[in-house]
Amino acid sequence: FKKGFAFPDWAYKPESSPGSRQIQLWHFILELLQKEEYQGVIAWQGDYGEFVIKDPDEVARLWGIRKCKPHMNYDKLSRALRYYYNKRILHKTKGKRFTYKFNFSKVVLVNYPILDMANWIKANLIIGHKCQHDRI
DNA sequence: GCCGGAAGCT
């Protein structure tokens, strides 16, 4: 996940497509991190895999839109991030405000071998997002 | 802010 890495179009599938499921928070975080336009909101900073949430309210708002949870806030989002500690997906950078670090050794190398990145994206990155209650 | 238990939802 070097800077400027962009996921190709075929990696995105609509929610209604077979085999699709709800997007996971860490997928969403990675999605924001690879988009230049969100660098004022969330960005890689410091050590490899380390990122800073520069605008917690905005990240929470965007996550709320994605999950159709209009009352999402940073308090709730950060609780979800804390559940990643035991799963060894993330850990906190202690002393640094709004700063977390991906355990890429597990997330990428073990669960999703870097050599098979294309299939990892296909299997995990779901971008299509229409709220169920919004369907007419 | 950050932590983690507890309960609830899908």
Place this chain on the structure above:
DNA sequence: AGCTTCCGGC
């Protein structure tokens, strides 16, 4: 299972 909601404690 993967959050969401709520919250007491630090």
